Amino acid sequence: MTTATADRRATKPARKRSPLASLGGQNLSLIGALVLVLGLFGVLNDNYLSVSNMQVIAEAATITGLLAVVQTAVIICGGLDISVGSQAGVASVVSAMAFTTAGSNALAGIAAAVGVGLLVGILNGVIIVYGRVNPTIATLAGLAAYKGLAQLISDGRAQGYVLNNDIFVFLGRGKIAGLPVMVWILIVVALAVHLLLKYTDIGRNVYAIGGNDTAARLAGININKYLVAVYALIGVVAAVAGILLTARTGSGQPTSGSEGLELKAITAAALGGAALKGGKGGIGGTLLAVALLGCLENGLTVQGINAFWQNVAQGALLVVAVVIQQRRNGERRIGLPA
Amino acid sequence: MTTATADRRATKPARKRSPLASLGGQNLSLIGALVLVLGLFGVLNDNYLSVSNMQVIAEAATITGLLAVVQTAVIICGGLDISVGSQAGVASVVSAMAFTTAGSNALAGIAAAVGVGLLVGILNGVIIVYGRVNPTIATLAGLAAYKGLAQLISDGRAQGYVLNNDIFVFLGRGKIAGLPVMVWILIVVALAVHLLLKYTDIGRNVYAIGGNDTAARLAGININKYLVAVYALIGVVAAVAGILLTARTGSGQPTSGSEGLELKAITAAALGGAALKGGKGGIGGTLLAVALLGCLENGLTVQGINAFWQNVAQGALLVVAVVIQQRRNGERRIGLPA
Amino acid sequence: MTSPGTESPALPPPTAAGPVIAIEGIVKRFGAVQALGGVSLEFPAGQVTALMGENGAGKSTLLKILTGDHQPTEGHLLVDGRRTALASPAEARATGIRIIPQEPEIIPHVSVAENVYAGSLPRKAGRRLDRAELDRRITADLQRLGFDKVISPGLLGSDLTPAQRQIVEILRALTGNARVIAFDEPTSSLSDTEVDALFALINNLRDQGIAVIYVSHRMKEIFQLADRIAVLRDGTLAGVLDAASAHEADVVRLMVGRDLSTLFTRQDVATDRVVLDVRGVTTDAVRDIDLTVRAGEVVALAGLIGAGRSELALALAGDQPVHSGTITLDGRPLRTGRPGAAIAAGIGLAPEERKAQALLLHRTIRDNTTLVVLERLRRLRFVRRGAEREVAQEYTDRLRVRTPSIEHEVRKLSGGNQQKVVLARWLARKPKLLILDEPTRGIDIGAKIEIYQIIADLAKEGVALLVISSELPEVLGLADRVVVMQNGRITGELDRAEATEEAILHLAMADDLSPTTRRPTPGSTPDPTTDTTADTAPGASS
Amino acid sequence: STGQEPAGSGDVAKVDGKISMTYLQKQGDQEYFVGEAAGAKAKAAELGVDLKVVNLGTDANKTVSEAKSAIAQKSNGLIVVVPDPAVGPQVVQTAKDAKVALLTSDDQICTTGPDPAVCTSDTLVPRIGFSGEQMGGEVGKRAAEEFKKAGWNPAETRTISAWKQDVTVCTDRVKAAKNAFFAGAGANVQNIDVATDNTPTGAQDKIAATVTANAGVKHWVVWGCNDENVQGGVTALENAGFKADDVIGVGLGAYLACKNWNSGKPSGMKAALFINGSDVGALAVQTMYDKLKNGKDFPKEAFAPTKMVDASNWKASGVSCS
Numbered sequence A, B: 001m002t003t004a005t006a007d008r009r010a011t012k013p014a015r016k017r018s019p020l021a022s023l024g025g026q027n028l029s030l031i032g033a034l035v036l037v038l039g040l041f042g043v044l045n046d047n048y049l050s051v052s053n054m055q056v057i058a059e060a061a062t063i064t065g066l067l068a069v070v071q072t073a074v075i076i077c078g079g080l081d082i083s084v085g086s087q088a089g090v091a092s093v094v095s096a097m098a099f100t101t102a103g104s105n106a107l108a109g110i111a112a113a114v115g116v117g118l119l120v121g122i123l124n125g126v127i128i129v130y131g132r133v134n135p136t137i138a139t140l141a142g143l144a145a146y147k148g149l150a151q152l153i154s155d156g157r158a159q160g161y162v163l164n165n166d167i168f169v170f171l172g173r174g175k176i177a178g179l180p181v182m183v184w185i186l187i188v189v190a191l192a193v194h195l196l197l198k199y200t201d202i203g204r205n206v207y208a209i210g211g212n213d214t215a216a217r218l219a220g221i222n223i224n225k226y227l228v229a230v231y232a233l234i235g236v237v238a239a240v241a242g243i244l245l246t247a248r249t250g251s252g253q254p255t256s257g258s259e260g261l262e263l264k265a266i267t268a269a270a271l272g273g274a275a276l277k278g279g280k281g282g283i284g285g286t287l288l289a290v291a292l293l294g295c296l297e298n299g300l301t302v303q304g305i306n307a308f309w310q311n312v313a314q315g316a317l318l319v320v321a322v323v324i325q326q327r328r329n330g331e332r333r334i335g336l337p338a
Numbered sequence C: 001m002t003s004p005g006t007e008s009p010a011l012p013p014p015t016a017a018g019p020v021i022a023i024e025g026i027v028k029r030f031g032a033v034q035a036l037g038g039v040s041l042e043f044p045a046g047q048v049t050a051l052m053g054e055n056g057a058g059k060s061t062l063l064k065i066l067t068g069d070h071q072p073t074e075g076h077l078l079v080d081g082r083r084t085a086l087a088s089p090a091e092a093r094a095t096g097i098r099i100i101p102q103e104p105e106i107i108p109h110v111s112v113a114e115n116v117y118a119g120s121l122p123r124k125a126g127r128r129l130d131r132a133e134l135d136r137r138i139t140a141d142l143q144r145l146g147f148d149k150v151i152s153p154g155l156l157g158s159d160l161t162p163a164q165r166q167i168v169e170i171l172r173a174l175t176g177n178a179r180v181i182a183f184d185e186p187t188s189s190l191s192d193t194e195v196d197a198l199f200a201l202i203n204n205l206r207d208q209g210i211a212v213i214y215v216s217h218r219m220k221e222i223f224q225l226a227d228r229i230a231v232l233r234d235g236t237l238a239g240v241l242d243a244a245s246a247h248e249a250d251v252v253r254l255m256v257g258r259d260l261s262t263l264f265t266r267q268d269v270a271t272d273r274v275v276l277d278v279r280g281v282t283t284d285a286v287r288d289i290d291l292t293v294r295a296g297e298v299v300a301l302a303g304l305i306g307a308g309r310s311e312l313a314l315a316l317a318g319d320q321p322v323h324s325g326t327i328t329l330d331g332r333p334l335r336t337g338r339p340g341a342a343i344a345a346g347i348g349l350a351p352e353e354r355k356a357q358a359l360l361l362h363r364t365i366r367d368n369t370t371l372v373v374l375e376r377l378r379r380l381r382f383v384r385r386g387a388e389r390e391v392a393q394e395y396t397d398r399l400r401v402r403t404p405s406i407e408h409e410v411r412k413l414s415g416g417n418q419q420k421v422v423l424a425r426w427l428a429r430k431p432k433l434l435i436l437d438e439p440t441r442g443i444d445i446g447a448k449i450e451i452y453q454i455i456a457d458l459a460k461e462g463v464a465l466l467v468i469s470s471e472l473p474e475v476l477g478l479a480d481r482v483v484v485m486q487n488g489r490i491t492g493e494l495d496r497a498e499a500t501e502e503a504i505l506h507l508a509m510a511d512d513l514s515p516t517t518r519r520p521t522p523g524s525t526p527d528p529t530t531d532t533t534a535d536t537a538p539g540a541s542s
Numbered sequence D: 001s002t003g004q005e006p007a008g009s010g011d012v013a014k015v016d017g018k019i020s021m022t023y024l025q026k027q028g029d030q031e032y033f034v035g036e037a038a039g040a041k042a043k044a045a046e047l048g049v050d051l052k053v054v055n056l057g058t059d060a061n062k063t064v065s066e067a068k069s070a071i072a073q074k075s076n077g078l079i080v081v082v083p084d085p086a087v088g089p090q091v092v093q094t095a096k097d098a099k100v101a102l103l104t105s106d107d108q109i110c111t112t113g114p115d116p117a118v119c120t121s122d123t124l125v126p127r128i129g130f131s132g133e134q135m136g137g138e139v140g141k142r143a144a145e146e147f148k149k150a151g152w153n154p155a156e157t158r159t160i161s162a163w164k165q166d167v168t169v170c171t172d173r174v175k176a177a178k179n180a181f182f183a184g185a186g187a188n189v190q191n192i193d194v195a196t197d198n199t200p201t202g203a204q205d206k207i208a209a210t211v212t213a214n215a216g217v218k219h220w221v222v223w224g225c226n227d228e229n230v231q232g233g234v235t236a237l238e239n240a241g242f243k244a245d246d247v248i249g250v251g252l253g254a255y256l257a258c259k260n261w262n263s264g265k266p267s268g269m270k271a272a273l274f275i276n277g278s279d280v281g282a283l284a285v286q287t288m289y290d291k292l293k294n295g296k297d298f299p300k301e302a303f304a305p306t307k308m309v310d311a312s313n314w315k316a317s318g319v320s321c322s
Ligand SMILES: Nc1ncnc2c1ncn2[C@@H]1O[C@H](COP(=O)(O)OP(=O)(O)OP(=O)(O)O)[C@@H](O)[C@H]1O
Pocket: C030, C033, C034, C035, C053, C054, C055, C056, C057, C058, C059, C060, C061, C062, C102, C402, C411, C412, C413, C414, C415, C416, C417, C442, C444
């Protein structure tokens, strides 16, 4: 008894989505803002849009970018990691010290840093999942504890000197096809995480966990394993960030260069569309946000705006960007926005 | 909302509650931890438990305490304010400058600071509610913008000198009934907010908004008004904190002494049992957490522990406190803890 | 008799039967989706107007417009004959319009009393909360409305069962000066006892001159309660019938545009191969459960609310720790306590609370449908997009989910269509044992038949089916065997021939233990004044 | 590229057109550096030079980014105050590659390694400023003089060294102060290290705790990395009931110390080393200008004057109190 009305009710086949729409409203607003910033500072300053300045911006944004990418992943599954900056500090110190101890062996330094990063990440995950500590509190604690750890290991001073080593120099200053090596690393990591999140079942499960953890559990997803794995990933990527920090500054830095990165990473992820409640967000948006913030900061500096005004301008622009974005969504103005 | 039903299945409803239990498991663990810290350092150092040291602890914790109290309120209604530290900085500078400009008139200084605090708080609320900017992003933006504002107003310098004025000296150093005036101010503010939250319909509506904003809206609660009011309250109390900062240091400090307070305030609120998802928390727990963190920090300093170990110890103890707390709850170990 | 739900202020006296509220030419669009396409309808005082229609026909949307929650794209509202714009639920409330929404909205960490009176809490001078009055009011209201045995005022919102949440919503609607009360599928999670209480209440409201709007997919209820039946179809008004003279078939024809044949088309296809074998299973909520389900067999779990059926289902699906006993699936012992293991072994559970337990509201229909079959759709862990779309499209069509496309976000679907997405997910998985917990909750009559047909088809394919349902006709129509639970235990088993409504109810209330007696009593529950925060309230040790 | 290309000769050509310079400063929101920036800007305006001032905070990584950014902006000369000397070689390399003139102010950096203290003098980058060691030394010396003048019993006295322990230049200053004090005091006074965050309230809380932990002590000598530390310490001691006569605070910077003296009341803040940031800023810009415009070589090191000031002479010495 199939019915005459069946076709009325049946769904239309998935419509073709215009390339623009598939970018997402969030991303469109960010691209708009980016074009605006580039245009504005490009007009104000001849050198702003030069290749060399774009390289400078990209390089400066790399470390934040790496942390923002993994921050996005953990936010999507409903968590948060406030300790990313401190983790990078630990890795920076460890990489330089292991390098020195191993008789200027760069690979030893890198391996040690990544290993420690992995351990720290797993520790975070285990504390959260099995210790039942809220992610915000656990990683707030990590923020202090890992910073202290980095300081203890290094006695609070910059450690070692790596710029006599080819590998570190290559990481810090080398270029491939005109693009700094650091930027390539960001591209590779971001692409890998993007593919993981968007095109594999692992990524889909991550979204499911963040969207509704009860539903995810009942769908047979081993939530605990996923969460620990995501924090472990953060640990490893934060270690990479720490190694790049060492390569850039020439020595292992316990706090300098890594302090405060957590807020930048969270800002970028949130501006890029990741909802702090979990289940929403994407690497594309986050990278756009990183680019926007990087171009803005560079532009303000290039224009010689004083540091105080820069603070005000950054805050104000962040708000304006989101307001415009939300305006376009036409969301109802009631209660707390997501 | 989604979690509410899931919890029911995960945790058995608490049936019988002993009088002790009515204190709340959270608070009991905090009291336990507090007793432990006091006992430990009391044994290690004779002066630790002295009246004068307790006063020192209380005084040192006051400014954080004030911000933690209002942070708790905003967390209960599902928001967050990361800009509290910067707001206090603005108020500190404004109070000192208005004081000086008005010919050493303390009341003018205080009134100006409170007025500016109110405006800033309302601005935050309006941006969030009507600009539809997620509270985390909006106040992250505020963190930068208000810091820049404080620096601009003050040109980045400590402003004025207030310790030749009786009122400021009284605020910074005076005592009433053996207790520092600052601590009295904290007590009064905390008590007022506590009574507001627990014993008025306003407070109950705040819990309703944080617990389920759709339910609150359908019940006819004007959520927008409440949210703006809560942020305004934060602005005012942060201004009080800023004034006390001026009174303590003797001059208006744009950033020094207020930077980083946001994390401390959030840590205290979360440790005290406020759920970042909203709808849960209380001033009692927050104050206990403030006391715990204050006693710990003081104890570590009294024992002459170096700064690096202090960071590690603080992070580790924060985690241990929460782990123990959760152990007692016997929650199922699946997914992200609330 | 005093007015239900409130003591003061009293409800207005019955007015002359004229429309209290009416709508004219209401159009509502959500982006490209048109939910309502120009509906005009009036709701007279002292009458129950039933609103019927398929899933996604626009019933909830219409109610949300009446209560100020949504603004119409076109058209307007008339209250007492005057054009009125209701800008917010608060304004609608003040006008006397109330709704019991389809999905109860509960505030988790506050008491039932505060949940009910949120927004209009009793207070003393200086905005102080009047806790004594609050306690008195909730106790009185629960008693007067006959819900005092089902719900204890001291419970926290987060502790409530679906039925209790529904009751909280009902209580909310009855506070203050109500003139129009709309019920959006209030019985979908209630059992018969509560349904009876509710009907008495609605009849009472009608007698007092309140305009009642009643949305339901249960035909029986409609004819029991309604004075008029308004049928929506595709967002337009298909017709208004007089309930006294109309027949079920008329309504159905208006709803779906055709006649529907018999509801249940079961043939006996049960085999002897035991798929599920449960021996002496005890969990936190159920004790000594012995249960078998054979391939091709449909076993219904019946019982009153709180009997433990859902908890048993969750235990079978690996979500509840099993303390003792064994579960065997297809002859192989099942590793308990792990949903992943249960699914891998071939168990599928479509849980009862779709929003809390099943749906990813912000993800698409496609994502939601394929969540448990991704591992079959991947190559090198990359999900094959085309195959995925095919699967999602197939089940979306098969269940007739009303949506513009499978890339639509699930939260934008109507309640019944969301339920279909949950079912689609588990049908796509093709499990050996499919557990359906209240599968037709909130589903329209056409789709119900569709689902019954699917259940029959699955049985024919040799799937073992365990169906939990609180609708006795459904239990009787579907099941080869009915297993009745009460208080966490199995109290009896009836085969198809033995099963009657009386027999089932008899077993469900076997030792004359009312299901409510084991619910927490007021004295042993948390004090409502202390639970929302971890603080001590002075004098809270009662 | 591997990043290993033979570095440019580092020769800096004279500039004919408009000169543009960038002043990269650590902790640009701190009072001293605010003054330094103001001095530099005033001098740049006077010389008709285009000057940008960039705040690096405490971020070594940002130092590298901003140096590169400045070069991309075609700056002719860089003046840097590094957040951490370890980043020095990177900055040197960057400037050299781009053939841009590099001058440091305040803190020393080395071209070949992270630690200027162990570098030979020919590898040090030319510098304008104060020496941390020298500053600390003067503070310690003055503290010792005040201590002797007060005639306190060493057994009843403690010295407090307050600083943020992970800031290298702070550690250097404090170490020098300690050495100078013990050399000058001629007595064995016990020292207590207090870890602070370099803010007045942070120092006040930590020193208050330290004071209660050492109940028997009658007299206190306080120094630290900056005025904030000493100001916090003096306030804490005052709150703990110590009279101004029982406290010797020697500040470093004088911008907060002056506020005590301005009020005219007796204060534990006995003296402070006045370092005028704006002098350093102006001198650095002038030096860079001479190099770029006239090809005049940088001096190895040029010091701006410092002056120990106290309640009696601070106004005359040009301390401005906001
Ligand atoms: N917020 C929304 N955004 C987009 N579309 C929506 C939204 N709410 C409802 N719709 C659409 O409007 C139509 C009518 O939905 P409505 O919820 O009113 O149906 P209903 O008649 O109550 O169905 P059910 O019986 O399943 O509850 C559906 O097609 C639904 O998808």
